[in-house]
Structure formats: C-alpha cells, structure tokens
Amino acid sequence: MDGLSTSFDLAVANKSFDGISADNCEVTHLMFADDLLVFGYATTANANTLNSILKDFASVTGLKKKLFTVSWKNTCTPKQNDGLGIPSIDYLYHNYACSIIWRFLNSNSLLFYWWRAKYYSLWNFTSANKAPYWDLLCKKASCIRNCISFSITPSSNLSVIWDPWCGGNSIADYLKASNSITNYSSYFSWKVSNIILRDNWNLPQFFESHISFIIKAVPISSLAENHFWVGKQNPVFVDLYKQFYCNWSKVPWYKYVWHKHHALRYSVYVWLAFKDGLKTSEFLAKRGINTAAKCCFCHDDTETISHLFFECSFTFAIAKYFLPWLNVLLMRPNLHQLYNSIFEQRSLAHSRNYHLLTSSAIIYFLWRARNDRIFGGYALKNLVYACRDEYVMKILGNLQILLDCQVAWMSIFERTMMIADSYQLPLGWSTWQPGALILFWPIRENDPYRQQRAI
Numbered sequence: 159m160d161g162l163s164t165s166f167d168l169a170v171a172n173k174s175f176d177g178i179s180a181d182n183c184e185v186t187h188l189m190f191a192d193d194l195l196v197f198g199y200a201t202t203a204n205a206n207t208l209n210s211i212l213k214d215f216a217s218v219t220g221l222k223k224k225l226f227t228v229s230w231k232n233t234c235t236p237k238q239n240d241g242l243g244i245p246s247i248d249y250l251y252h253n254y255a256c257s258i259i260w261r262f263l264n265s266n267s268l269l270f271y272w273w274r275a276k277y278y279s280l281w282n283f284t285s286a287n288k289a290p291y292w293d294l295l296c297k298k299a300s301c302i303r304n305c306i307s308f309s310i311t312p313s314s315n316l317s318v319i320w321d322p323w324c325g326g327n328s329i330a331d332y333l334k335a336s337n338s339i340t341n342y343s344s345y346f347s348w349k350v351s352n353i354i355l356r357d358n359w360n361l362p363q364f365f366e367s368h369i370s371f372i373i374k375a376v377p378i379s380s381l382a383e384n385h386f387w388v389g390k391q392n393p394v395f396v397d398l399y400k401q402f403y404c405n406w407s408k409v410p411w412y413k414y415v416w417h418k419h420h421a422l423r424y425s426v427y428v429w430l431a432f433k434d435g436l437k438t439s440e441f442l443a444k445r446g447i448n449t450a451a452k453c454c455f456c457h458d459d460t461e462t463i464s465h466l467f468f469e470c471s472f473t474f475a476i477a478k479y480f481l482p483w484l485n486v487l488l489m490r491p492n493l494h495q496l497y498n499s500i501f502e503q504r505s506l507a508h509s510r511n512y513h514l515l516t517s518s519a520i521i522y523f524l525w526r527a528r529n530d531r532i533f534g535g536y537a538l539k540n541l542v543y544a545c546r547d548e549y550v551m552k553i554l555g556n557l558q559i560l561l562d563c564q565v566a567w568m569s570i571f572e573r574t575m576m577i578a579d580s581y582q583l584p585l586g587w588s589t590w591q592p593g594a595l596i597l598f599w600p601i602r603e604n605d606p607y608r609q610q611r612a613i
C-alpha cells in the first residue's frame with residue numbers, strides 16, 4: 159500500500175494528477191484499512207492517471223481494485239430529498255454558523271462580549287474591516303433572520319439599532335428606508351437595556367416619532383430572556399438542518415428505501431433502482447455501450463429497470479411468492495407500485511417493515527443474480543438453477559411462515575446484523591435474512607458454504 163501511496167505522490171510531483179489543494183496543502187488520497195479514497199478534479203487527465211496507477215498496482219500486487227465514482231450532488235443530500243444523507247460541506251457550515259449565532263444571542267462569553275463591543279451586532283451592515291469568520295456569520299445571520307423571534311427584557315443585550323427585534327425588522331431597516339441612519343450614529347453601540355427604565359420604554363428625545371411608535375409596540379417581558387428558533391426555545395442540530403433544506407422537494411419513495419430496520423446493503427441498491435442508477439442494458443446503450451439487450455431472466459423483453467423490477471414474468475413470480483397479495487393484480491407492477499402495495503396493506507408497522515425489507519432484499523439478490531448470469535457464466539445452467547430455485551422456495555417458504563410469527567419476529571428479525579451473523583455461521587447458511595430466502599445459489603464460485611448447501 160505504501161507503493162500505491164508513493165505512486166500518487168509521484169503523479170503529483172510530475173503534475174499528472176491534480177488533487178484538492180489549499181495553499182501549500184494538497185490532498186490526493188486517503189487510506190484506511192483496505193479502503194482507498196481518491197480526491198481530485200473530475201478531468202480526463204486525472205482519470206487517465208488514476209487508471210494507470212491502479213493498473214500498475216494491480217499488475218505488481220495481483221490485487222484488483224474496483225473503481226467507484228460518486229456524484230456529491232446526489233449523495234450529499236438528505237435521504238428524504240433523494241440523497242444518501244451524507245452531510246455536505248455547505249450544510250456543515252450552515253449548522254455550525256447557526257449554532258454560533260444562537261449562542262451569541264443567548265449566552266455570554268469573553269469572545270461574544272468582545273464581538274459585541276467590536277461589531278455591535280451580526281446584522282450591522284456598516285461595519286468595515288470584518289474578520290472573515292465574522293463576515294461569514296453575518297451573511298448567515300442575514301439569511302436566517304426570519305427564523306428567530308426575539309424576546310425583550312429589561313436587561314437585554316440586543317443592539318437597539320442593528321438587531322431585528324422589532325417584529326422581524328431592525329431599527330436600522332426603518333432608518334435605511336428613510337435614509338436617516340447616519341443621524342443615529344451615536345446610538346450604534348446602545349443596547350436595548352439602555353432604553354428601558356423600570357420595565358417601561360425610556361426612549362431618547364432624539365428618536366423620531368415613527369421610530370418611537372415602532373419600538374413602543376414591542377412588549378417588554380418580565381420573564382427571563384427567551385428567544386425562539388422557528389417556534390422552538392432550544393433548537394437542536396436537526397432543527398437547524400431542517401431550515402437548511404426547507405426549500406428542497408422531498409421524494410415520495412424515501413420511506414420505501416429507508417424504513418425502520420432497513421439493511422444498508424439492500425437499501426443502497428433500492429435507492430439506485432429508484433434513481434435509475436442500476437446500469438441496465440438500456441442505460442448502457444444510452445451511453446454508447448452495447449451489451450445483451452434482452453432480459454437475462456426471461457430472454458424476452460428489453461432489460462430496463464421497470465422490466466427487471468417487476469414487469470418481468472420471472473421476477474414478478476418471485477415477488478408474488480413473498481408478497482402474496484400481488485396475485486390479485488391484473489397487471490405486473492413497477493417498482494413504485496410494488497412498494498406502494500405494501501403500504502396499502504395497512505398492516506402493523508413491524509409487518510410492513512418486514513415486507514419492505516423483503517422487497518429490498520429481493521431487488522438486491524435479483525440484481526446480483528442478474529450480474530452473475532450475465533458476467534459470471536451461469537446462463538447455460540438455467541435448468542439446474544430452476545430446480546434448485548424450486549427447492550429453495552419450498553424450504554424457505556416454511557421459514558417465512560416462521561418469520562411471520564410474532565415470537566420468531568422478536569427473536570430473529572429484530573436482532574442486529576452482527577448477532578444474526580453469529581447465528582448464521584454455525585448454521586452454515588443464511589437463514590435469518592428474508593433476502594436470503596431467494597438466494598439463487600451458487601451465486602459465487604468461491605462460496606464457502608456451497609458444499610454444505612448441496613442438495
């Protein structure tokens with residue numbers, strides 16, 4: 159692995175690979191255990207260099223690396239907005255900035271005291287020579303001002319002129335509209351507590367009547383200072399996160415993929431299926447890559463996502479086996495309709511989650527079986543597999559009945575994958591995962607349990 163690392167360093171030195179850099183610091187790759195993450199610009203030159211480095215590495219070590227490319231735009235969005243829920247850098251900036259702004263408004267520390275003395279307020283748009291970090295906080299404060307409702311108390315630290323405590327606006331906003339803000343320069347550093355005397359407004363004579371009227375309309379609370387973030391007194395990270403993504407549209411299918419007790423291994427494939435990310439023949443043809451266009455299961459129709467899941471007679475038969483109510487459908491469902499039918503059953507939550515997990519497992523194993531038939535050379539042995547499939551269905555159908563029982567549900571299904579694995583090993587084959595119920599063995603040539611599964 160050191161050799162691989164050196165190859166990247168050499169490529170950077172030869173200027174044949176551009177990593178991500180800031181000043182003199184350039185990052186090209188990160189290694190952890192047997193994982194390698196490569197950082198670089200999405201250019202053809204970088205892709206060629208990366209390919210060449212991996213080829214050299216494979217020829218020297220005999221290890222083959224699978225190359226995955228991901229789109230940050232698709233992955234760094236919340237799950238309900240069709241992403242994978244990985245936080246983006248912008249989102250992290252937002253949350254940390256909002257967190258600091260909230261603490262600035264609600265607590266005192268030496269740093270906040272110093273900021274107030276130097277800049278008066280986060281909404282002071284006249285301050286010059288701002289530190290970059292303070293500037294970032296001001297920009298964020300300007301974006302989120304409508305999220306905060308201020309409470310006014312006799313000891314309030316808020317800025318009279320700059321903070322938006324008058325019904326969502328600041329006095330500066332009103333003065334800016336009448337172009338008279340410079341007349342109030344001597345009050346720029348004043349705090350709200352300076353214009354309150356014994357729980358009543360005590361405004362300077364200088365304040366114009368319309369400004370006084372606006373201020374006097376704001377109630378003074380005799381309770382402790384109590385600002386609100388979108389109706390919440392103590393916002394947590396999730397509340398800040400919701401505000402960041404409030405204008406993003408949600409996808410209706412996220413509840414199908416990320417249900418309670420979902421298995422990441424299966425759900426990622428379902429997510430890909432919903433996003434048209436599984437590389438079917440139809441998809442590859444659009445990119446100019448020609449593969450066998452026919453479905454490898456029925457050899458009848460063009461291979462598309464909607465055909466594979468579940469318009470294909472073969473895959474639909476499997477879906478019907480595990481989701482019996484599908485038998486009453488007059489037409490074969492697509493992916494959305496199949497998942498929708500699970501919710502239409504109005505069953506208890508644990509039963510619904512079981513069916514969702516089963517469907518996800520079906521998709522995962524079908525995709526693997528499809529790849530094995532196309533790339534693994536199993537296509538000619540269909541007859542043998544068909545016999546074995548029948549046997550598997552018979553045996554594992556009994557297991558499904560077992561799983562449907564509440565006791566079995568509690569004792570088997572709700573265990574963690576790790577515990578389940580520990581049961582799985584002595585048994586010799588997968589009995590605990592609903593997805594394993596449709597495993598078309600042997601999927602892998604070097605399957606360690608293959609011999610034990612022999613009929």
Ligand SMILES: [Zn+2]
Nearest residue numbers: 453455456470
């Ligand atoms: Zn088919």
